[in-house]
Amino acid sequence: QQQVKQSPQSLIVQKGGISIINCAYENTAFDYFPWYQQFPGKGPALLIAIRPDVSEKKEGRFTISFNKSAKQFSLHIMDSQPGDSATYFCAASRGSTLGRLYFGRGTQLTVWP
Amino acid sequence: DADVTQTPRNRITKTGKRIMLECSQTKGHDRMYWYRQDPGLGLRLIYYSFDVKDINKGEISDGYSVSRQAQAKFSLSLESAIPNQTALYFCATSDSSSFSYNEQFFGPGTRLTVL
Numbered sequence: 382q383q384q385v386k387q388s389p390q391s392l393i394v395q396k397g398g399i400s401i402i403n404c405a406y407e408n409t410a411f412d413y414f415p416w417y418q419q420f421p422g423k424g425p426a427l428l429i430a431i432r433p434d435v436s437e438k439k440e441g442r443f444t445i446s447f448n449k450s451a452k453q454f455s456l457h458i459m460d461s462q463p464g465d466s467a468t469y470f471c472a473a474s475r476g477s478t479l480g481r482l483y484f485g486r487g488t489q490l491t492v493w494p
Numbered sequence: 495d496a497d498v499t500q501t502p503r504n505r506i507t508k509t510g511k512r513i514m515l516e517c518s519q520t521k522g523h524d525r526m527y528w529y530r531q532d533p534g535l536g537l538r539l540i541y542y543s544f545d546v547k548d549i550n551k552g553e554i555s556d557g558y559s560v561s562r563q564a565q566a567k568f569s570l571s572l573e574s575a576i577p578n579q580t581a582l583y584f585c586a587t588s589d590s591s592s593f594s595y596n597e598q599f600f601g602p603g604t605r606l607t608v609l
Contacts, residue, residue: 390534413596424498424584424600425537470536474596481527482598486536 384408385473387485394492400458402488404471407452411473414447415482416456419468428469429456461492497521498601500585506607507575515570515604517585526568527586527598528552528560530579537584543568544590575608582606 387404394400404414415430431438431445431454438445444457458465468489472482498519507513517526528540529552539552541560549560557579561569572579582605586598 387536415596422602424586424602426600427597430596481539481542482596484537486534 383486384483385471385485387471387488389488390486391489392491394458394461394490396461396463396492396494398461398492400456400461400465400490400492402456402469402471402490403453404455404473404485405451405453406473406483408473408475409452410475411483413474414445414454415472416443416445417470417472417484419470419487421467425468425470458490461490463492463494466490466492498585498587498599500583500601500604502604503602504605506609508609509576511575513572513575513606515572515583515585515606517568517570517601519566519585519587519599519601521587521589521599522565523587523589523599524565525588525590526562527588528558528568528570529584529586530554531582531584531603540570540583572606572608575606577608580606580608 385406416428417425418428419425429440429443433449442459447454468487470487471485474482501516527542529537538554543549543562546562559571582603584603585601588598
């Protein structure tokens with residue numbers, strides 16, 4: 382059973398547009414929600430993360446929106462750039478497992494110039 | 495991330511062969527993980543180790559075994575490789591003593607092909 386469901390599987394956005402990737406979870410014990418970014422030929426790397434005590438976290442052009450009641454969170458990339466083209470993974474973990482992450486299946490983002 | 499290294503980076507092997515993938519880290523982290531990545535399936539956890547004496551199965555451990563030789567080294571073995579184990583394999587680390595203990599640092603990956 383997949384713990385974190387991610388959509389869409391692929392996304393094509395024009396340069397300057399907004400990219401939005403969505404994730405949903407069922408386990409209310411989850412208390413940490415990161416997004417990882419992976420470029421071709423590289424391992425994933427942490428992009429931004431949020432805990433459920435806030436509804437939004439922004440770092441530069443990247444924003445996580447979190448809806449605790451709906452058990453959903455999303456990544457928004459403003460002013461998308463060709464350099465943002467990568468695979469994005471959402472994930473979740475709970476404190477009792479201290480560090481084990483449950484990943485979504487990933488979204489391949491392509492930003493056209 | 496140069497602090498987490500994986501060897502080999504690419505490997506082609508035949509069905510039935512035993513193969514070992516190695517992971518080393520210089521980050522001083524206590525926790526290490528092995529994932530496999532398949533297109534459309536994301537990252538799936540094979541095994542994880544919270545310290546040298548602690549080994550845990552992940553969601554897809556069948557057909558795999560691991561060894562934590564030291565805090566810095568975590569090896570993944572395929573006892574008898576089969577074609578559906580063809581995938582990209584990643585090692586990752588995290589630090590339980592850090593405030594950001596959830597953050598995992600990934601190696602560059604090993605592309606394994608089983609013919």
